[in-house]
Amino acid sequence: xxxxxxxxxxxxxxxxxxxxxxxxxxxxxxxxxxxxxxxxxxxxxxxxxxxxxxxxxxxxxxxxxxxxxxxxxxxxxxxxxxxxxxxxxxxxxxxxxxxxxxxxxxxxxxxxxxxxxxxxxxxxxxxxxxxxxxxxxxxxxxxxxxxxxxxxxxxxxxxxxxxxxxxxxxxxxxxxxxxxxxxxxxxxxxxxxxxxxxxxxxxxxxxxxxxxxxxxxxxxxxxxxxxxxxxxxxxxxxxxxxxxxxxxxxxxxxxxxxxxxxxxxxxxxxxxxxxxxxxxxxxxxxxxxxxxxxxxxxxxxxxxxxxxxxxxxxxxxxxxxxxxxxxxxxxxxxxxxxxxxxxxxxxxxxxxxxxxxxxxxxxxxxxxxxxxxxxxxxxxxxxxxxxxxxxxx
Amino acid sequence: xxxxxxxxxxxxxxxxxxxxxxxxxxxxxxxxxxxxxxxxxxxxxxxxxxxxxxxxxxxxxxxxxxxxxxxxxxxxxxxxxxxxxxxxxxxxxxxxxxxxxxxxxxxxxxxxxxxxxxxxxxxxxxxxxxxxxxxxxxxxxxxxxxxxxxxxxxxxxxxxxxxxxxxxxxxxxxxxxxxxxxxxxxxxxxxxxxxxxxxxxxxxxxxxxxxxxxxxxxxxxxxxxxxxxxxxxxxxxxxxxxxxxxxxxxxxxxxxxxxxxxxxxxxxxxxxxxxxxxxxxxxxxxxxxxxxxxxxxxxxxxxxxxxxxxxxxxxxxxxxxxxxxxxxxxxxxxxxxxxxxxxxxxxxxxxxxxxxxxxxxxxxxxxxxxxxxxxxxxxxxxxxxxxxxxxxxxxxxxxxxxxxxxxxxxxxxxxxxxxxxxxxxxxxxxxxxxxxxxxxxxxxxxxxxxxxxxxxxxxxxxxxxxxxxxxxxxxxxxxxxxxxxxxxxxxxxxxxxxxxxxxxxxxxxxxxxxxxxxxxxxxxxxxxxxxxxxxxxxxxxxxxxxxxxxxxxxxxxxxxxxxxxxxxxxxxxxxxxxxxxxxxxxxxxxxxxxxxx
Numbered sequence: 001x002x003x004x005x006x007x008x009x010x011x012x013x014x015x016x017x018x019x020x021x022x023x024x025x026x027x028x029x030x031x032x033x034x035x036x037x038x039x040x041x042x043x044x045x046x047x048x049x050x051x052x053x054x055x056x057x058x059x060x061x062x063x064x065x066x067x068x069x070x071x072x073x074x075x076x077x078x079x080x081x082x083x084x085x086x087x088x089x090x091x092x093x094x095x096x097x098x099x100x101x102x103x104x105x106x107x108x109x110x111x112x113x114x115x116x117x118x119x120x121x122x123x124x125x126x127x128x129x130x131x132x133x134x135x136x137x138x139x140x141x142x143x144x145x146x147x148x149x150x151x152x153x154x155x156x157x158x159x160x161x162x163x164x165x166x167x168x169x170x171x172x173x174x175x176x177x178x179x180x181x182x183x184x185x186x187x188x189x190x191x192x193x194x195x196x197x198x199x200x201x202x203x204x205x206x207x208x209x210x211x212x213x214x215x216x217x218x219x220x221x222x223x224x225x226x227x228x229x230x231x232x233x234x235x236x237x238x239x240x241x242x243x244x245x246x247x248x249x250x251x252x253x254x255x256x257x258x259x260x261x262x263x264x265x266x267x268x269x270x271x272x273x274x275x276x277x278x279x280x281x282x283x284x285x286x287x288x289x290x291x292x293x294x295x296x297x298x299x300x301x302x303x304x305x306x307x308x309x310x311x312x313x314x315x316x317x318x319x320x321x322x323x324x325x326x327x328x329x330x331x332x333x334x335x336x337x338x339x340x341x342x343x344x345x346x347x348x349x350x351x352x353x354x355x356x357x358x359x360x361x362x363x364x365x366x367x368x369x370x371x372x373x374x375x376x377x378x379x380x381x382x383x384x385x386x387x388x389x390x391x392x393x
Numbered sequence: 394x395x396x397x398x399x400x401x402x403x404x405x406x407x408x409x410x411x412x413x414x415x416x417x418x419x420x421x422x423x424x425x426x427x428x429x430x431x432x433x434x435x436x437x438x439x440x441x442x443x444x445x446x447x448x449x450x451x452x453x454x455x456x457x458x459x460x461x462x463x464x465x466x467x468x469x470x471x472x473x474x475x476x477x478x479x480x481x482x483x484x485x486x487x488x489x490x491x492x493x494x495x496x497x498x499x500x501x502x503x504x505x506x507x508x509x510x511x512x513x514x515x516x517x518x519x520x521x522x523x524x525x526x527x528x529x530x531x532x533x534x535x536x537x538x539x540x541x542x543x544x545x546x547x548x549x550x551x552x553x554x555x556x557x558x559x560x561x562x563x564x565x566x567x568x569x570x571x572x573x574x575x576x577x578x579x580x581x582x583x584x585x586x587x588x589x590x591x592x593x594x595x596x597x598x599x600x601x602x603x604x605x606x607x608x609x610x611x612x613x614x615x616x617x618x619x620x621x622x623x624x625x626x627x628x629x630x631x632x633x634x635x636x637x638x639x640x641x642x643x644x645x646x647x648x649x650x651x652x653x654x655x656x657x658x659x660x661x662x663x664x665x666x667x668x669x670x671x672x673x674x675x676x677x678x679x680x681x682x683x684x685x686x687x688x689x690x691x692x693x694x695x696x697x698x699x700x701x702x703x704x705x706x707x708x709x710x711x712x713x714x715x716x717x718x719x720x721x722x723x724x725x726x727x728x729x730x731x732x733x734x735x736x737x738x739x740x741x742x743x744x745x746x747x748x749x750x751x752x753x754x755x756x757x758x759x760x761x762x763x764x765x766x767x768x769x770x771x772x773x774x775x776x777x778x779x780x781x782x783x784x785x786x787x788x789x790x791x792x793x794x795x796x797x798x799x800x801x802x803x804x805x806x807x808x809x810x811x812x813x814x815x816x817x818x819x820x821x822x823x824x825x826x827x828x829x830x831x832x833x834x835x836x837x838x839x840x841x842x843x844x845x846x847x848x849x850x851x852x853x854x855x856x857x858x859x860x861x862x863x864x865x866x867x868x869x870x871x872x873x874x875x876x877x878x879x880x881x882x883x884x885x886x887x888x889x890x891x892x893x894x895x896x897x898x899x900x901x902x903x904x905x906x907x908x909x910x911x912x913x914x915x916x917x918x919x920x921x922x923x924x925x926x927x928x929x930x931x932x933x934x935x936x937x938x939x940x941x942x943x944x945x946x947x948x949x950x951x952x953x954x955x956x957x958x959x960x961x962x963x964x965x966x967x968x969x970x971x972x973x974x975x976x977x978x979x980x981x982x983x984x985x986x987x988x989x990x
Contacts, residue, residue, distance in 0.1 A: 004462060015918065022844060022922055029928070036842035036927075037934035039771050043845070047772035050853060051780070058860065069868040069898075073891050089801050096791035103787045106762050111780050114701070115770045122702040122968035122975065123767035126990055131763065132710050132756065139755040143748050146798060151741050153800035158737035173654075174564065193652040194659065219659075254661045300655040301558040302667055304732065304807060308873030311804045315733045317667055318557055319651025322734035345887035351807045351875040353551040354558060355565045356476040359878035364887065 041117050048115035055108035059101065066097075075309060075339055078330040078346065078367070081157045082311035088153055092146065161325040165291040170284075170348070170363075171204050172316045173299035174355050177348060177363035180204055181278040183382060188295065189274020192262070194255050196299065201386050204279060204297075208271040210391045212263045219256050223249055275384040278377070283364045284348060287373040291327040306351035307365065309335075315352055328367045335367075417528075419520030422948050424527050425506035426838055429831070431527075432498020433917070435534055436824075439489035444910050446482045449474040451903025453880035468546070479879045480549040481567050485541060487552030488575070492582055493537065495685040495823045497530050500624075503688055503830050504593050504617040506838065510941035511611050513602025513958050515951040518595040522588045529585035536578035540571045548575035551877060553678070556649040556670050560641045563656030568642075576639050583632045586624055593621035602940070604960035608712075609979070611939050611964045612705060615712050616691025619719040620684050626723070627680040634673035641665070671733055675726035683722045685819055687715060689826020690757060690786075693779040695964075696833050697761060699937045700776035701768030702975045704965035707760045708990065714753030721750045731799040732806050740799045747797035754790055758783065769968065769975070773935065774848025775833035781856050782825040788860075789818025792867065810870025816863045828855070828916070835920075836934050840946045841927030847919040854912035861905030865898045938964045938978045963990040 034040075077086045114120075167188050169180040182188045195205035195215045202211050226249050229235055230242065237245065286292060296305050298316035305324070306313045314324040328346075336344045350361035368376065418424060445464065448457050456472035463469075468478040505523065509516055517523045540547040549567025550559035554575065562569040597618045601610070610618075637648045647662035649670045654660065698705040705711060727735060727743035761783045770776065792814040795801045805811065828851075835843045874881060874895050881899075884892035933942035940960070944952050958980045966977040971987075983989060 003458075018918060019922060019926075022847070023926065025844070025846070026926065026928060035931075036845050037773075037836075037931065039773055039845065043849075044770070044772045047777060047849065048770070054853075054856065062864070065865065065868055069872075069894060073888075073894050074872050075888075085800055085804065088798075089795070089804070092795050092798065092801060096794055100788060100791050103758060103762065104784055107765075107780065107783055107787070110762060110765045110768070111770065114765060114768045115772065116702070120769050122769035124704065124968050124970055125706060125763070125767065126704040126965065127707045127709070132707050132760075135759040136752060136756055139752050143751055143794075146794060147745055147748050150744060150798035150800045154737065154741060154744065154798075157800060157803065158740070193654060196654055196659070248658070251661045252659065255659055258661075300653055301561070301564050302555055302733075306807075306873070306875065308804065313732050313803050313806055317734050318653050319663075319666060320668075320734055339890075341888070341890065343887075343889060347883075347887045349873075349875055349883070352555075353480065353877045355549075356480070356879075358480075359875075359880055360883060362883050362886070 039116075044115040044117065048112045051108050052112035055105065055112070058104070058108075062100075075335060075344075076330075077309070077311050078328055078335060079310040079312065080327040080329055081153070082309075082326070083329075084153060085157070085311045088149055091149070095142065095146070157325075161293040162291055165293040165325055166287075167293050167295065168284075169204070169295045169297065170305055170316070171297050171299065172303035172305065172350065172361075174301065175350070175357040175361040176281075177284075177305075177350075177361070178203055179280045179284050179363070180206075181280065181377065181380070182273075183276030183278055185273055185276060187273040189277050189383065190270055191297070192259075193299070194259055200391060201279075206274045206277060206279075206383060206387075208274050208388060209263070209266055209268055210388055212259060212266065214391055216256055216259050216263065219252050219259070223252050223256070226252075275382065275388065277383040278380040279383065279386070280380060283366050285366045285368055285373060285376050286328050288328055288331045288367050288369055291325060293323060293325045296322045296324070301354050302352050303350045303354050303361070304352035306349045307346070308349070309346045309365075313351060331367045331369055332365075333369075417524060419516075419524045420948075420950055421505045421509050421517045421520070421523060422838065422952075424523050425502050427527050428497060428501030428505060428530070429838070431531060431534060432494050432502060433920070435489050435493040436498065437913075437917070438538065439486050439494060440910055440913060442482045442486040442489070444907060445474065446479055446486070447903040447906045449479055449879070451900045453882070474879075476879050477546055477549055477566055480551070480565065480877065481541075481547040481571070483877055484548050484551055484554075484567070485537070488537065488548070488579075490820065491552060491681065491685065492579070493530075493534055495819070495827070496586065496681070497582070499823060499827045499830075500617065500620055500684065500688050501527070501530065501589060502827075503613070503692060503834070504589070504621065506834060507611075507613050507941065508593055508596050508617055509600070510837070510944065510952060511614055511939050511964075512597065512600060512605055513940050513953075513960065514596060514600035515953075515957065517592050518600060519592055522592050526585045526588035526592065529581050529588070533578040533582035533585060536574050536581065540574035540578070543570045543574065545569040545571060547571040553674060554638070555674075556638055556641065556667050557653055557655070560638060560650060561653070561655050563658065573639070573642065576635050576642075579635055580632060580639075583628045583635075586628050590621035590624040590628075593617055594625065597621075602957045602960060608709075609960055609963045611691075612694035612708070612711055612715075613688075613691040615715050616687040616694070619715050620687045623680045623684050623687075623719055623722060627677040627684075630673055631677035634670055634677075637673075638670065668730075668733060668735065671730055672726070675729045676723075678729065679726040680722045682815075682819055683718055685823045686826075687718070689782060689823045689829075690715075692826045692830040692833070693761070693782050695939070696773075696775045696779045696829050697764050697783075698965050698967060699833075699935050699976075700771045700773055700779075701765045702771065702967045703764055703768045704963075704967055704969075704990070705760070706763040707756070708963065708965060710756055711760055714756045717753040718750060721746060721753075725750065725797075728797050728799070728802075731802050737799075744797060744799050748794065751790070751794060751797075754786075758787055758790070771935075772849075773832065774843070774845060774852055775829045775935075777849070777852040778825045778829035778832065781852065781859075782822050782829065784856075785817050785821040785825060785859070788864075789814055789816075789822060793818060804873065805870055807876055808870040809866045809874050809876055812876050813863050813866035813870055816866070817859075821859045821863065825855075828852075831920070833935065834941075835923065835927075836930035836946070837941055837944075839924050839927070840930050840948070841923050842930050842934065843923040843927060844919050847915055851912060851916045851919065854915070855909060858905045858909030858912060862902050862909060865902055869895055869898050869902075933978075936974075936976050938966060938976050940979055943978065943980060965990065 077083045167182040171178045190207040191205045192207050193205050296316040298318045303316045312326045314322050346365035348363040460469040461472040468475045545566040548571045549565045640646045647665040650662040650665040725747040728747045731740045881895045960979045961982045968975045
């Protein structure tokens with residue numbers, strides 16, 4: 001408290017002191033007959049020179065940053081499209097850096113050269129159609145190139161994946177990622193958010209007859225439980241809590257009703273693609289030179305699946321599926337050697353504000369050679385073994 | 394409304410009480426000053442919030458007495474910023490700066506001050522609506538400020554408030570009462586903005602003085618005019634987006650919500666789409682960028698011409714580019730949404746329209762350069778800030794080319810590269826425009842001069858610290874560092890070299906941010922000191938051509954004590970060959986044989 005008081009006093013005294021200095025300055029200026037609006041030649045010269053000095057300082061710093069940090073120390077692209085994208089990025093950076101230096105140079109150079117001094121006059125030059133045409137046409141041509149190259153790349157990146165692309169689902173929720181591999185059939189089982197249930201190892205809401213039946217029972221039990229609490233004589237709730245509990249019962253009842261309808265028209269053949277799916281919570285493993293088609297989902301709020309090293313990113317949105325495809329080209333081991341960093345890892349980061357631990361929502365990515373990958377994936381249990389068989393026991 | 398609208402040629406001179414003169418004033422000059430001071434206060438608040446989170450980013454995990462002093466034990470226990478409050482600070486900083494400082498503070502101040510004065514009107518078309526516009530703005534600033542003191546914290550979903558994060562208080566505590574206040578504040582703000590904009594449009598179209606053809610209007614007015622049109626067409630869309638969000642939050646609708654489990658609770662929303670909100674938000678959000686930027690560019694055009702003692706180069710091309718930017722700004726919003734799951738083909742269309750904007754922007758830059766070429770530059774503080782604006786407009790503008798290119802956006806979307814880009818092109822440029830305007834028109838507003846030497850100090854420290862803060866951010870961003878991260882400790886797990894770079898640059902950025910904040914103290918001191926103690930102004934201190942400098946230094950209601958001035962020429966006859974002085978005010982009739990521009 002005392003320190004705050006002292007800080008306050010210092011600030012107030014500081015302001016008073018500066019005011020007095022300013023007052024002295026004003027009075028001195030008045031005595032000399034100098035007015036604020038009359039900018040003296042020496043002030044003009046000083047500012048003009050500052051403009052030049054600033055330009056040197058600014059350009060020097062920019063060049064230093066370019067050489068010191070370059071592409072921000074981001075390692076080379078580790079995916080097929082990433083290499084092309086980097087080429088395009090470098091081209092664009094070259095173009096904009098040229099424009100940046102050129103126009104800023106003209107600005108600061110003119111600003112330092114054409115300042116008002118004794119006897120100087122301005123050149124009356126209101127317009128010139130030829131000049132204006134030049135600087136409309138030249139940017140247009142450059143932009144046309146940028147647009148064409150950019151769209152070509154964009155269409156390739158977002159185009160349909162090839163037929164041997166392996167399908168993997170990435171599921172996001174506050175604040176973790178879960179992966180689901182499509183197994184041998186390369187088809188992901190259907191999903192339904194209403195089936196998400198960690199107790200039976202179904203965190204992604206994969207649809208099968210058994211998971212539906214189990215979930216309906218589980219939700220019904222929850223409703224009964226909640227109702228019991230509401231009707232209990234020994235428990236008393238605050239009004240707002242009781243209201244929320246009523247709402248919850250209504251809500252869950254609606255969910256159950258919808259699930260029952262869905263179950264009634266369920267066809268057991270839909271179980272099949274789900275059975276060999278593999279849910280993975282640890283690191284995401286990818287096979288080098290294998291194209292992947294990722295399907296993204298979100299459980300609660302919008303997240304974004306950002307793989308900086310593969311130059312890939314896509315938002316994950318509750319209520320819809322989003323997609324992105326890429327082919328990793330450099331294994332983790334190779335990249336570690338290239339960077340001479342034993343601890344380097346590829347990573348999947350969350351890149352859309354999603355709550356308190358947004359900055360800790362990540363999944364490490366391992367790009368393996370074929371043998372290592374095959375060994376690893378064989379070890380992962382299938383949905384059938386972790387969920388269906390357990391439930392049928 | 395009767396007391397203000399004066400189409401007749403007699404000024405009003407009646408005594409006013411304190412309340413009607415200083416508080417519920419219907420005089421556009423007083424309302425402009427009210428907007429300015431309120432906007433400055435919001436600016437100080439927004440800047441303080443940014444310093445708080447810069448302390449966290451620069452020195453993560455270190456105990457800071459400053460944070461503890463301002464945020465208390467709840468939000469900064471032991472001087473370490475709370476994770477949720479970090480998001481709250483980021484959100485409110487963005488909201489205050491974009492809407493309250495750079496929209497209302499900038500446009501509200503200078504549109505109000507200059508539209509009647511530079512057009513030779515006695516006041517705005519409706520003084521009453523104008524007053525209402527300010528007071529609604531004031532109420533919305535109060536609500537937004539109050540939301541900082543709510544127990545569950547202010548809105549925490551980022552200034553773009555994407556649902557479901559902003560719709561569900563289970564997702565983040567700020568989405569409780571804080572978010573409700575945010576939405577209420579914004580709804581009132583939008584109403585205020587609409588009242589203001591309508592007034593500006595009507596005034597420009599109807600109340601120009603004799604001889605003030607549209608092609609003789611100063612570029613400031615053109616910029617304010619187009620800005621007002623953008624506001625009228627886009628803000629209502631944000632209002633509907635906000636109302637639907639409010640309904641999702643309070644009335645059980647689900648326009649934006651579908652298939653959600655949050656905080657362990659299974660919701661029963663189906664069929665809503667968060668993308669709908671994103672479309673509605675950015676339909677305003679992108680024109681908003683130009684609502685912020687165009688007035689600053691207009692102000693700069695005027696100040697650069699005046700202080701280069703040269704006509705603005707390519708007056709008609711400048712008007713054309715303002716109109717082109719205004720039109721294009723409505724068909725580019727999708728470039729904020731390349732990676733949201735929007736159809737990639739649609740993304741391609743938005744790439745094309747977005748990159749088109751670079752053309753009129755380039756025209757403006759080259760025209761500014763040609764204006765100062767062979768000029769006779771007088772370095773007033775206003776001129777310095779205008780040149781600073783051109784520099785930041787270039788530097789921030791060129792990085793937009795990378796972000797507008799969807800293929801390249803994949804890597805830098807939502808990283809610090811974006812933060813750097815829009816802070817340079819929109820933050821720095823617009824605030825430089827605002828500073829330039831304040832220094833230039835201070836004599837008109839307060840009848841006194843601001844201290845030039847302090848202005849010089851303010852400019853050079855602000856320019857250096859501004860670039861010092863935002864230039865290194867490009868490198869943090871192109872390294873792939875996501876924005877809105879509380880800290881970057883996760884990098885320790887996968888790339889130590891990058892982690893170190895980010896830590897180093899973040900310290901540098903934070904130091905410049907703190908220096909920059911102190912530099913603004915000089916401006917604020919200069920501003921308030923000069924209101925009361927500054928040197929008394931003369932009628933036309935900058936030897937300018939426009940009509941506002943033909944009014945007396947002491948404000949009179951109705952602006953001109955006698956009849957309204959008549960305009961005979963465009964406003965940019967500086968250093969015209971054959972003239973005695975290096976400026977010819979607009980009220981001077983064309984000499985025999987003299988050609989209009």
